[in-house]
Amino acid sequence: MRKHSVYVCLSTTLAMMTSPTFATPIQAVIGLNNSQVQENSHSLSLTANTGTILPLSKDFSPITGLQGSTNSHWLNEIEKTVRVEHKHRDLTFEGTLASINQSNQSFRLNIKDTALTLPMNDFYLIPQTPDAPSTSKTTERSPISYQTNDLSWRPQLSLIFDQDQVTVTQQALLSNQSNHAIELENSLLHYSNHNTPRILKSERAVMAMNDASPAVQYQNSEISYPLGETTITLAPYSSTLIPLPSSQSKIDQHVHTANVSTYYTRSDKMDLRFFNKVTFSLQNDGFPGQYRTFWKQDDLLIPGNTVSLDKVRANTVIDVTTNQSQDLSGTLTLVSATSQSLPTTQVWEAKIENHSNRTQQFAVDQNTNGLITLLKEDLRETSSHIAKTNARGLMLTGQIPAHTTKTFSYTIELEK
Incomplete structure (x- = not known):
């Protein structure tokens, strides 16, 4: 059996603590809120939740004294020397635990000639006296499972x-x-x-x-x-x-995306806010949940958004929006419209500037206030492409060289 070193960085108070360790390691299925523990011993290492003890042998002797109350660890230390440490403040006392009051969840601690009454829920209890052999045991060492x-x-x-x-x-x-x-x-x-x-x-x-x-x-x-x-x-x-x-993947695509709705705009000119969108494929299975994102710069990590990944399986394609882009900026302008109501023919102009020192990919997602019956782009601009995404939506995609500004024009016909 291998035993690995543990690097400890604890407060001074914790370093001074002395507490017993168990000779026999326990086995557990460790959950996010509680654990299912399996032991083969005379007494329980942890506090079992009421009604969860499950004997794993067909024939077992009666089990008594195993399911203590939620205050059992306090009851076991009465008249013993203990250390109590506040859960949130730098406050520690050491003395003899005289009594506990379960009705108001308090305890009395004798420190030399002084008696203190303190709330149990505010303090950690640190035993200072090694545990005596437990009298709560089975007649045989029967395997049991319980939740804690x-x-x-x-x-x-x-x-x-x-x-x-x-x-x-x-x-x-x-x-x-x-x-x-x-x-x-x-x-x-x-x-x-x-x-x-x-x-x-x-x-x-x-x-x-x-x-x-x-x-x-x-x-x-x-x-x-x-x-x-x-x-x-x-x-x-x-x-x-x-x-x-941990695993590493190659980024398949890095696009600066912007979303804009042109339903009932009062302005003919709207700012485009771009965000970093990264696409990659997972190499291995992993845990779903909330992932923090970081951009590495030299040896430093710059924090981004927290993203939720519900499916973390090998070969799954992941799209992640990390933070607002500082590389691209732009505007979307309504150049002309045959009517303010539907049906109408509109000419739009997107002006996008690349502030970075390399070519950047972009995608502008536009939602309109009508059904798109015709979509026509300016054929003179070959670095962009426009296509319908749904009955009322379109997307303008393309690339812009470093430190340049480009203008993209297109025409749409809308009906009710």
Whole structure:
């Protein structure tokens, strides 16, 4: 079994914590909100959700004392030395946990000659005394499965554009919301479209470096990723970032797109706002979800829009609009119209300027207020093309050399 180093960057308070670890790693199907854990031990490593314990052997002895209340980890530490740390502020106390009041969700902490009463929901509980052997056990070590909210994950997804390449990067942020460290082995990530869990303190993010990455799997209409035999240790109340498979694709097309509606315009001249649209094909299966986009410039990453990818399968063609273009600008002008009402014959003129130092592709999508019966472009301009996209829409496409301005004219006939 291989054990990889974990690079830790924690707050001073967390570095001072001492908490017990488990001798036996657990196996879990880790979900976005909760996990399905499988163990073969006398007691549970994590708090089981009520009614979720499932014995996996046909003949098992009665199981008692396994499903503690939501405050069981507080009850277990009464009259013991504990550390409590505020979830959002730099505030820490250490003393003897005297009692808890479940009705108003508070606890009393004795610190030398001072007694403090504090809200349980505002503090992390950090045990300072090693756990005594549990008295809640089965007569035999029977395998059981249960659901817990203590363990969850959320995807960290990005698209990095660099020249004519795009890198699809994926990581998983594992969250341990229990008050002790746990070890994972032979577990897998399970993706489902549920709300993601709350984020723990940002300073408690650690990076686990993994060298072998299996593939994201689509089986039985489920999306999963096996973590393999590598043991992953999660500190209490912490988040651990692990790498998932990344891939690189060649950008098939980079077009500056603009959309304009000429339904009831009061102006004969409209500005064109262009946006960067990138098209590429995925090399591997991946996780759907919200992807952050970045443009790489030297060693820096310039943030773009966040885009939603619902289908992330190998060979899928992806169209992504990243940000507003700073390379192209332009106007669309109604030169003439035979009538202000339908039917009418209109002459349009698109003037587009390329501010960059290379040739750029463009596409202008125009929606009209009538049915297009005739579409005719200026045949003198060979670097552009115009075509109907639907009964009321048309698209002007073409390219513009660096640092030049071009004018494109076309005529349309509209009917009701």
